[in-house]
Each structure stands twice: as structure tokens, then as C-alpha cells.
Amino acid sequence: MDIKKITLFGRKDVKVYSDRPKNIQSILSNHLENLKDKEAIVTEEKTLTYLELDYYSSSIAAYLQKKCDVKKGDRIATIIGNRYHFPLLVFACAKLGAIMVPMNVKLSAEEMEYIINHSKIKVLVSEEKFISKVEDIRRRSTHVIPEEKNVFVIDGKNTFNKLIEPDYPLDSVTVDELDPAYILYTSGTTGRPKGAVITHINVIHSLINYQKIFQTHEDLKTLIAVPMFHVTGLVAQLLHLIYVGGTVYSMERYQNKKYIEYILKYKINFLFNVPTIFIMMSTEEEFKNSHFDFVKKVAFGGSPIYQQTFQMLKESFPNAELHNAYGATETTSPATLMPIKYPKSKVNSVGKPVPVADIKVVKENGEECRVNEIGELFIKGPMVIKEYWNNPEANEKNFTDGYWHSGDIGFMDEDGFVYVRDRKKDMINRGGEKIFSIEVEDVLKSHELITEAAVIGVPDEIYGERVKAFVVGRKLSESSIQKIKEHCQRHLAKYKIPEFFEVVDQLPRNASGKILKNKLKEIGRK
Structure with missing residues (x-):
């Protein structure tokens, strides 16, 4: 595929593929002739063929367009896990030119409130088991949650079903590759989360x-x-x-x-x-x-x-x-x-x-x-x-x-x-010596007793920071630490060897499985 350079988002000489689909919706529609009866989505509760994925996402888009007055550029927030409703909304938003704001279902009501308020959503779709968080937000901030007719619930009273009834025709919308498709909010480990605006061309x-x-x-x-x-x-x-x-x-x-x-x-x-x-x-x-x-x-x-x-x-x-x-x-x-x-x-x-x-x-x-x-x-x-x-x-x-x-x-x-x-932000500075945590973690992980390890710097009045290791292993105990230190001495410079060890059952992680070192640093300060 040929590559050329263009000015994109005001940035000069950005390399792009010359022959590319024009938007996210087209990656689905391109398959409807040859793969319409093939399974596209298989979840624990429902299977959708390529044709069904297209059909039901169009029904959702039409309802949102006609009954919720969703226009190109409007934000639609979701509080949905890995269920078939999610990909349906992905393509419904793509057809409308709406911007999907998928929220982490593990967030607190307060964290969700910030995202909903910051992105100024027009529609909210949530699983019933998370709706208590929505109601909590509504009680505290009446202006944040959309009006009742624009809130749809999966399970329970299941108002989501209204969306997939093919009662309305979908007016076509011109969606340009430069248009936003998603706002994905980052974890916000150093303050309020930032909303990354992902476009179709991205x-x-x-x-x-x-x-x-x-x-x-x-x-x-x-x-x-x-x-x-x-x-x-x-x-x-x-x-x-x-x-x-x-x-x-x-x-x-x-x-x-x-x-x-x-x-x-x-x-x-x-x-x-x-x-x-x-x-x-x-x-x-x-x-x-x-x-x-x-x-x-x-x-x-x-x-x-x-x-x-x-x-x-x-x-x-x-x-x-x-x-x-x-x-x-x-x-x-x-x-x-x-x-x-x-x-x-x-x-x-x-x-x-x-x-x-x-x-x-x-x-x-x-x-x-x-x-x-x-x-x-x-x-x-x-x-x-x-x-x-x-x-x-x-x-x-x-x-x-x-x-x-x-x-x-x-x-x-x-x-x-x-x-x-x-x-x-995770690099450790011990008395001016820079220590990469991954290097120490690699050595710890090579020990037969350790299945997982995470290394952080803990504050120290003399050196600025000292090295602390959190280690996971079924057969680990406090009596194992000396053997692990000896293992480190054979593979690491003295200043890189952890001075503090803590045996834990598991490491704190976000929803995508990444270790939350900011949480470990909070523990390390205690």
C-alpha cells in the first residue's frame, strides 16, 4: 500500500496510506456482499452475523437520530462491559457521526460524573447493574445526566430494546475521516483524566x-x-x-x-x-x-x-x-x-x-x-x-x-x-543513579518462586529514593526473601537491588490488566 505525506491536524509531513477506507462504518459495509451470513460477533448471550451487526446498528442509529435528536458530533456515553450491545453502539455511532464515550465500568460514580460532565453527553446507555451510579450522579448534579428519554438501560426494564426495533428510516450522514469517533478517557493517575479524541482516520x-x-x-x-x-x-x-x-x-x-x-x-x-x-x-x-x-x-x-x-x-x-x-x-x-x-x-x-x-x-x-x-x-x-x-x-x-x-x-x-x-514517572532515582524498574523486575521474575513482580521507588531522606519490590508467588513467604536477595546480587549492581520486599497475593491493576504503580507508591509511603 502506497504511502504519501500530507498535512494532518495542522501537522506537516504526516505519512498516510494512500488507499484507505473513508471511515469506520465502511469497514463493516465493505463485507456485506461477501460475508453477510458469517459470524461477526459471538458473545456469551448472543451471536451476530455481519448482516445483523449492520442491520441492528442501523436501527439503533435511526432511533437515536429520530427520537433523541442525535446529530453529528453529539456524544453518546456507554457503561457497558463485553456484551453484544457494545459493538452495536460502536457502529451505530459511526453511522451517525456521533462520538462514542465508552466509560470504564469500574469507575466510581464521582469519576463517571466528571467524564459525563466534561464530555457533555446527549445519550447514555448503561447496564442495569451500573445504573445506581447513574442515579447517584443524578441526585448530586441534576444537570449532568441526560433527560430520561435519552437514558437507556440494558437488562432490568431493558429500555435498550427500543433502540433495536426497526421503526424508523436512517437519514444518511456524511462522516469525514477527520471527524471524531471516540473520546477515550485516560486513567488520570496524576490528576483528572484526559479525554483522548480519536478520529476515524486514526x-x-x-x-x-x-x-x-x-x-x-x-x-x-x-x-x-x-x-x-x-x-x-x-x-x-x-x-x-x-x-x-x-x-x-x-x-x-x-x-x-x-x-x-x-x-x-x-x-x-x-x-x-x-x-x-x-x-x-x-x-x-x-x-x-x-x-x-x-x-x-x-x-x-x-x-x-x-x-x-x-x-x-x-x-x-x-x-x-x-x-x-x-x-x-x-x-x-x-x-x-x-x-x-x-x-x-x-x-x-x-x-x-x-x-x-x-x-x-x-x-x-x-x-x-x-x-x-x-x-x-x-x-x-x-x-x-x-x-x-x-x-x-x-x-x-x-x-x-x-x-x-x-x-x-x-x-x-x-x-x-x-x-x-x-x-x-516510574524511573527510580537513588542518589543520582537512574534505575529502570523493568530491569529489576526481569531479574526478580527469573526466580522460580516469583510469578509476578513490581518495583517502585520509596522516599528516602538521604538517597531521595530507595528500591522496593512487591512480589507474588504461591510458595513465597518472608523466609524466601533472603534467597531472592542473593539471586538479585548475582544479576544486579548493588544500588539496583531492592532494599525492601513485600509479599502480596496480587498486584493492583486497572481494567485492562496494567499494574497500577501509583497505588503501590501509596502503599510504599505508609
Whole structure:
């Protein structure tokens, strides 16, 4: 596919694919002639063919247009887990030119209130089990929640059913590739969450990047265990598989044994997860005793992949191509992807920049780093968001000359492979010595007693910070710590060795499986 340079969102010389779908709706409509009777979405409660996905999403779009007065650019918020209603709303919004605001179902009422108020939604669709949070918001702030006729509930009184009744014709709406499709709110670990405005052109380029590098096709089936309201579930799996004409299976809630059973039952041949899920899978006897030779592609991202986890994947999925992926909400999923073929010496990298990406490594003073020199990753391309919603301060702070500041510390080698060493805010400074937490975590994880580890810096009056490790393992106890320290001494410089250890049953995570180091830092300060 040819690549050319254009000015996009006021940014000069952005590389784009010349021949590309015009919007998200077109990736569905392009399949209606040849794949209309093929299963598109398979959830635990309902299956939708490509034709049904198109038909019911059009019914929803028409109802919202005629009865709720939804116009292009209006925001539609959802509080929905991995259920068939979610993809229906994805494509309904795409047909309307409306902006979908998928909310994390685990948020508190107060956190949801901020997002709903900040994005000024016109319609809200929620599962019945979360509606108490909506009512709580309504009691505190009567102007925030839309009027009753624009609030739809799944289950219970099930007013969602009104949306899918084909009672109204849908007036066509011209949706441009530069129009916003989603506002995805970031976790807000350092303050209020920021709303990343993802446009149709952002999504389309990510889908092409995945298809081009992974060489995906319509024979693939994926199983979504991460939430669809996050960019990996939404773009890397749901929209990606629809784009290539595959089938999307999903679980409402991740469960180890059930996930493995589904893979075996439905012969799921494309897996894409955070490493944590693969680690949890590997602890089950059924996983150890089963054969997964039908799996063709395994991708992972969202957090560092440990050497032993990579080796486990290689052994467990002998016929699969293994792909590391690196990106963020702000890059609409992938900024780098591991190609199908790569030397063993590169397994620690997150791959190469996708074909339309420009990535540079920048020092604190703004100078560009040399090859193999560590700095912050700056990312430019058509998959990078236009802006944060209604947040000029964040836009000013996080973008320079068209490049988004990732906040990730890493480097690029002489062959163009990118390596991520740490989050900028998670790097530990012990008496002037910079310590990358992933390096220490890798060593800890190589110990046979440890299944997971997270390392943070804790405040110290003399050194500024000291290293603390949180470790997880079924056979771990306080008496094991000395052996682990001795293990660290064999592999790490003295100043990198954790001085404090805490054995925990599990590490705190967000809905997509990422370790919440800010929570660990709160614990570490106590």
C-alpha cells in the first residue's frame, strides 16, 4: 500500500496510506456482499452475523437520530462491559457521526460524573447493574445526566430494546475521516483524566497497520478478554477483526479456566492480551495439559513482557507468530509492532515503528538522542490523536511539532527496533543513579518462586529514593526473601537491588490488566 505525506491536524509531513477506507462504518459495509451470513460477533448471550451487526446498528442509529435528536458530533456515553450491545453502539455511532464515550465500568460514580460532565453527553446507555451510579450522579448534579428519554438501560426494564426495533428510516450522514469517533478517557493517575479524541482516520490507520504487519485475514478468530472500552479491546481486536473479515468472540468477565475452555472449544487462533493474562493462564493445569497448535498469532502489549513469559508463549503456542506491540490510547493502539520475522536478539524490543509512524528519542533538554541512547519516546503519525477534549493545557504540554510525548523512556537500536525501559514517572532515582524498574523486575521474575513482580521507588531522606519490590508467588513467604536477595546480587549492581520486599497475593491493576504503580507508591509511603 502506497504511502504519501500530507498535512494532518495542522501537522506537516504526516505519512498516510494512500488507499484507505473513508471511515469506520465502511469497514463493516465493505463485507456485506461477501460475508453477510458469517459470524461477526459471538458473545456469551448472543451471536451476530455481519448482516445483523449492520442491520441492528442501523436501527439503533435511526432511533437515536429520530427520537433523541442525535446529530453529528453529539456524544453518546456507554457503561457497558463485553456484551453484544457494545459493538452495536460502536457502529451505530459511526453511522451517525456521533462520538462514542465508552466509560470504564469500574469507575466510581464521582469519576463517571466528571467524564459525563466534561464530555457533555446527549445519550447514555448503561447496564442495569451500573445504573445506581447513574442515579447517584443524578441526585448530586441534576444537570449532568441526560433527560430520561435519552437514558437507556440494558437488562432490568431493558429500555435498550427500543433502540433495536426497526421503526424508523436512517437519514444518511456524511462522516469525514477527520471527524471524531471516540473520546477515550485516560486513567488520570496524576490528576483528572484526559479525554483522548480519536478520529476515524486514526482508527483506520491502526487497522491497516495491524493487518499489514501481522498479515491478518478473514480466517482468524479472536477472543476478547480485555475490556472493549479500552483501546486494545476496541481497536486491536474488535475493529481489527471486523476490518479483515474475521470473527470476534468475547467474554463479559475474564476467568482463567473459562478463557482456556473457550480457546479450545472455538479454536481461537488469534490471541491478543496483556502479559498478565498469559501468565495467569499458564498456572492452570488445563493449560499445561492442552495442545494449542491451532493458534496462529499471539500478540501482547500494555506492559513489559518478561523473558520467561516469552519463552512460555513460544513453547505453549508452537505454531504461532509472536508479536510484541507498543502503543497507547493517544496512538490509537499500535505505535510499534514486532514483525513476523525477527532475530532472537530482538525479543526484548517492542518491534519497529509502524510504517506510517515517525518516532524519535528525545533528551530532557529537547535534543534528539543518538542510536542506543536513552530518552523519552516522541511519536508522530496519522494514528496519533488530534487533541485532548476541551483541554488546551494538556494539548500544549503533550505535543511538540506534531509529536506526542509518550512519557515512556527507551531507545532505538541501529536496526530500528524500539526498546521501552520504563515510564518516565516510574524511573527510580537513588542518589543520582537512574534505575529502570523493568530491569529489576526481569531479574526478580527469573526466580522460580516469583510469578509476578513490581518495583517502585520509596522516599528516602538521604538517597531521595530507595528500591522496593512487591512480589507474588504461591510458595513465597518472608523466609524466601533472603534467597531472592542473593539471586538479585548475582544479576544486579548493588544500588539496583531492592532494599525492601513485600509479599502480596496480587498486584493492583486497572481494567485492562496494567499494574497500577501509583497505588503501590501509596502503599510504599505508609
